[in-house]
Amino acid sequence: MVSAIYSIFLLITCSILISSTNGVILPGNYTLPKFSPNLCFAARFDLVINIEYLKIDGKTNISRIPLNNQTFQYYDGDCLSSNRHRLTIGMLDNLTTITFQFKLNEKNQTSLTEVFGAITIKNTDYFPNCSDNIKGLHAFMGNESLFLTDRNNSYRCNTKTKIDNLKIMNNNITIKSIDLENLRIQPFINDKIIWNDYATEKVCTMDIFKSSTWIPIVVGICLAVLVIVILVVYLVRRRRYRNGYQSV
Ligand SMILES: *[C@@H]1O[C@H](CO)[C@@H](O)[C@H](O)[C@H]1NC(C)=O
Numbered sequence: 001m002v003s004a005i006y007s008i009f010l011l012i013t014c015s016i017l018i019s020s021t022n023g024v025i026l027p028g029n030y031t032l033p034k035f036s037p038n039l040c041f042a043a044r045f046d047l048v049i050n051i052e053y054l055k056i057d058g059k060t061n062i063s064r065i066p067l068n069n070q071t072f073q074y075y076d077g078d079c080l081s082s083n084r085h086r087l088t089i090g091m092l093d094n095l096t097t098i099t100f101q102f103k104l105n106e107k108n109q110t111s112l113t114e115v116f117g118a119i120t121i122k123n124t125d126y127f128p129n130c131s132d133n134i135k136g137l138h139a140f141m142g143n144e145s146l147f148l149t150d151r152n153n154s155y156r157c158n159t160k161t162k163i164d165n166l167k168i169m170n171n172n173i174t175i176k177s178i179d180l181e182n183l184r185i186q187p188f189i190n191d192k193i194i195w196n197d198y199a200t201e202k203v204c205t206m207d208i209f210k211s212s213t214w215i216p217i218v219v220g221i222c223l224a225v226l227v228i229v230i231l232v233v234y235l236v237r238r239r240r241y242r243n244g245y246q247s248v
């Protein structure tokens with residue numbers, strides 16, 4: 001009896017240990033400073049990196065690497081500068097990182113201005129049969145101008161945003177894109193007050209366009225136009241018919 005309980009306990013401990021070696025649970029929100037009630041930065045999004053790389057057979061493959069519980073390692077960042085806040089996400093191994101740099105402009109608007117980091121390529125499940133001359137650490141960077149909004153607002157975009165202008169030094173590797181989806185960010189929060197929730201959201205154009213409230217409006221307008229056209233055609237025909245009848 002005791003040995004049964006003991007072995008169940010051992011089994012549970014082992015499975016927890018095994019699952020914890022493979023990535024860390026993804027945080028719901030990337031908040032800074034970590035473990036503080038007074039936040040200066042908050043964000044959440046789904047992320048996928050699409051990388052084209054050279055294989056040993058001379059062909060290329062596109063690897064699609066999502067940020068999930070398997071690939072996530074850690075996040076960090078700082079609000080050390082009053083007009084520049086940074087979020088860094090570590091994934092795959094601790095050598096692969098992506099940093100998002102947000103800036104506050106003179107009009108009190110915030111935006112994502114730079115994305116940079118490093119990718120470590122090795123012959124793993126993520127880069128199977130990769131060529132020897134691309135193995136190792138590669139830095140990448142890109143200047144952006146995305147998610148512009150007032151500092152006192154948050155920004156929401158559920159539609160996929162493709163960051164596809166990232167430069168990497170090795171021409172046998174191409175970062176096709178870093179895709180951000182289901183995004184909500186507030187990069188410059190007033191940290192004098194305890195954070196409760198994201199501020200009023202500015203919604204990106206694609207979300208407004210996609211939002212279902214547009215569909216009935218568009219359908220309604222189309223129907224109205226159709227009814228008017230049919231009515232006009234009918235009236236014109238009837239008049240012609242009458243005129244024709246009278247002239248006979
Ligand atoms: C992220 O933050 C929002 C706003 O405070 C909250 O509603 C949500 O539950 C958080 N997500 C997780 C997984 O903690």
Ligand SMILES: *[C@@H]1O[C@H](CO)[C@@H](O)[C@H](O)[C@H]1NC(C)=O
Pocket residue numbers: 061062063064065125126127128129
């Ligand atoms: C391309 O890379 C993915 C990993 O993202 C892998 O699953 C797939 O098998 C690879 N395809 C080829 C042809 O190497």
Ligand SMILES: *[C@@H]1O[C@H](CO)[C@@H](O)[C@H](O)[C@H]1NC(C)=O
Pocket residue numbers: 025026067068069
């Ligand atoms: C990560 O794991 C947690 C806890 O098991 C789960 O709630 C969450 O949905 C998972 N996230 C992803 C992206 O798989």
Ligand SMILES: *[C@@H]1O[C@H](CO)[C@@H](O)[C@H](O)[C@H]1NC(C)=O
Pocket residue numbers: 073074090094
């Ligand atoms: C990765 O780095 C973070 C922060 O630097 C650290 O907390 C974590 O233990 C590291 N993980 C591994 C697997 O090295």
Ligand SMILES: *[C@@H]1O[C@H](CO)[C@@H](O)[C@H](O)[C@H]1NC(C)=O
Pocket residue numbers: 106107108151
């Ligand atoms: C920007 O916002 C801060 C804090 O909300 C305020 O003190 C400052 O006057 C604003 N500056 C401008 C140019 O609107």
Ligand SMILES: *[C@@H]1O[C@H](CO)[C@@H](O)[C@H](O)[C@H]1NC(C)=O
Pocket residue numbers: 128129
């Ligand atoms: C890697 O190459 C080996 C030998 O050429 C092949 O058998 C295997 O299917 C390849 N793996 C992938 C994922 O392409």
Ligand SMILES: *[C@@H]1O[C@H](CO)[C@@H](O)[C@H](O)[C@H]1NC(C)=O
Pocket residue numbers: 141142143167
């Ligand atoms: C980003 O902008 C800086 C300064 O304007 C410039 O030096 C740098 O080359 C740019 N980087 C890329 C990848 O375009």
Ligand SMILES: *[C@@H]1O[C@H](CO)[C@@H](O)[C@H](O)[C@H]1NC(C)=O
Pocket residue numbers: 108150152153200
């Ligand atoms: C945010 O600030 C702008 C001016 O900088 C103002 O017009 C707007 O009403 C403010 N929004 C909120 C939610 O306070």
Ligand SMILES: *[C@@H]1O[C@H](CO)[C@@H](O)[C@H](O)[C@H]1NC(C)=O
Pocket residue numbers: 054131133134170171172
């Ligand atoms: C890219 O691959 C080709 C063919 O394997 C090789 O000759 C070339 O040196 C590689 N370029 C770099 C920058 O590694």
